[in-house]
Amino acid sequence: MPLILQPEPNASVLRHRDMILHDLTQLAEPGTVQSQIEARRAFETDALTAYRCMPFAVLLPRTTEEVSRLLAYCNVNEVKVIPRGAGTSLSGGALPTEDAVVLCLSRMSRVLDIDFDNRFARVEAGVTNQSISEVVGPDYFYAPDPSSQLACSIGGNIAMNSGGAHCLRYGVTTQNLLGVKLVLINGDVVEIGGSHLDSPGYDLLGLIVGSEGQLGVVTEATVRILRKAEGARPLLMGFNSSEAAGACVSSIIASGVMPVAIEFMDRPAIKVCEDFAHAGYPLDVEALLIIEVEGSEKEIENQINLIVGLSLQHEPTVTRISKSEAESAAIWKGRKSAFGAVGRISDYVCMDGTIPLSTLSETLTVIARICSEAGFQVANIFHAGDGNLHPLILYNANTPGELERVEHCGAEILKHCVAVGGCLTGEHGVGIEKRDLMPLQFTSIDLQQQMQLKTVFDPHWLLNPSKVFPLDGRKAA
């Protein structure tokens, strides 16, 4: 039995399933409502594949108006709605319940406007992260770059406030979003923000980003686009210990040099990624840093010299600067396909805690102890520059009891992150995965305050309700 429970389904909705399907079909355009088992099965899980549950229907609307009609119906009839983009959530954010419909935005994938003068692009919520950079390229780009960028949608990025390797320099989704078109559960369509930088009243946009599909359905987004740097170059540095690598990261951050990315991998992670991508990672080191700098040729050289100089006191055993575009691409391919590469050799759960940088080496020791005591192997991949850890704990999903034990192990790691001043999740979101751990970080007053906001937007708690907040203690909200 997995540790995370789903709430009791709404019996009345299950009983009236056929009627609801009939009504939704009447309201929707042809082809929007899918209720055959094969169609529904494709939506029974996201990237947290240990959890599955089939929704009773899948809705694939093409316009904001259609979304509005469908939501208004669901609101009146108390049908739960699970918004979904590409289903790459690692926290179970898009996991359905049996009394819910999945509302998937994948057919809304048009680019609506590109305005280079004012430096924004307006797109529908279903466009993939990467395609925004493609359409505004080659001179411009959309900055947040989750490793899943080929697949994940901007709507999902907004719901999770997703980050990526280059967010160290350019910020995460929330810093790169100017506006959204949001459909509320009652069907109201609200424009929040626009093509300007400040909000008129309360910062509703700031609240929507990271609200995990619980406050409304995003159908359009206006994102900032940035001019690309003249050039970029990664360098690799290998160390004999994780501590040395961590200390090197601290030295770089404290010095004032601002690399655009500082990524960390430990020995097991290096091996798996190298086998997959043949990036030329050194295999005889305990820890590897990928550090990327940007600028003109001269500026790149200057920054690399500074970084190499700073690193000397930490005694790197390997320092290698990329010499070609192809080499740079391979270096990033290895890092960005890390989860997939680990997935080829084993089942894994991916943690996402964030810690103060000064506690990095202590935290690594604790992670190693927790996992070895439980008998699990762990591969560590971090966005080191901002203290965001991704320990991947390897396990066998087919061995009864292992999922529970690995979840327990993950919870212990997150407990430690919170205890040293960090948090449960840096970019993957709470979802169902960390829902029941929220009291580690928040008091009941803290949680009530957030849940009251949910009630403002969604009085009957129909939008993605089984996520984020522990099931106990919800009544008062």
Place this chain on the structure above:
Amino acid sequence: MLQGIERPLEERELAQLVAEAARTRWALEVAGSGSKRRIGRPIEISGVVTTRNLRGITLSEPSEQVISARSGTLLSAVEAELAKHNQHLACEPVDLGPMLGEAAGQTSVGGMVATNLSGARRIQRGGVRDQLLGLRAINGRGEVFKWGGRVMKNVTGYDLCRTLAGSWGTLGIFSELTLRAIPRPEEVRTLVLMGLPDSIAVEVMCQALATPFEVSGTTHLQAVLAQRLRLPALTNSGTSVTALRIENFSPAVAYRADKLKDLFVPYGDLIELDHAKSLAFWEELRQLSFLQGSVDPVWRISTAPKMGPRLVESIRRYRVCHAAYDWSGGLIWLEVPDAGDAGADDIRRVVATLGGHATLIRAEPSVRARVDVFPPLETAVQRLTNGIKQAFDPLNILNPGRMYPGQ
């Protein structure tokens, strides 16, 4: 019993005060150091709570670029602490004191966050909202709540930092805030073009941001406002002033300045401000020196950058006004001489047509009582806004009516 001005010394005392006010339904004016009391709608209150005695830096981790302070701590104290480690706040918070006829440097960190008024570097490094990593605050029920922490990335729960930034004390009273800092650049240089009309200036600024040279400040002052600048090199030019800032390691600054000069030579004579002059120039912009020495109404307008000049031009059709542009044209400080209602009708009409929103920053209390100070909201957004206020302050006792009538 609450009487007059309350200056709690501890978060707990502050929470007790608010809880008592909630019990007795006493409306509270929430103030930090009080430097921005003259902004917003005038409000009916029974007492004032200031955080001015909640002082002190509670965490300073230069190697991680984080700093925490109790909310009444002066921003200048936080900046002094950061300066010791050669760091500063990326958002360059605006100091409204001097343009409202008060002393400079009186802003508290709580006031800075509650007003969310970011300076020139907003375009490149984010605003006040983006530097706020964590908060502790008291809601209108007198409960202490927190969000975030001291780490750079955090998506645990709804983002209450951004929700409360810019809420003008209407949702909660901050007791402690944690901010992110960045290293000060080794060198700052400024390129200045003289005499450009607004539309060309905005074109230059947008073009500058469309280069890969990380321009971190873009501002344009019409001649009337430029004359009020204090920097000798610029004061008496008698023309408009357009400035572009570059910050980085010295070799990069030199290289980038050259590239930008090549690009903008066709636009006329270029003056270059060196490091020291640049620091002085951008510091006086932070204090809005170009709006000081006048008591005329001032609006702060947010719009799409290229729309800025058109918007100002349209308003000028109805009344005299003087504009300063920041954020490459996307932020306008508009001074409107002798106008009974501060020009509210004309300005709001034009902004509604061309897109964006306007807030009245400087005006007599009688004017602020008569016109909407904050931008009127669309019905559905107003409904959400009312709901959010309710969720934090159900009895409507925190700065009631400061942003919107009746709440």
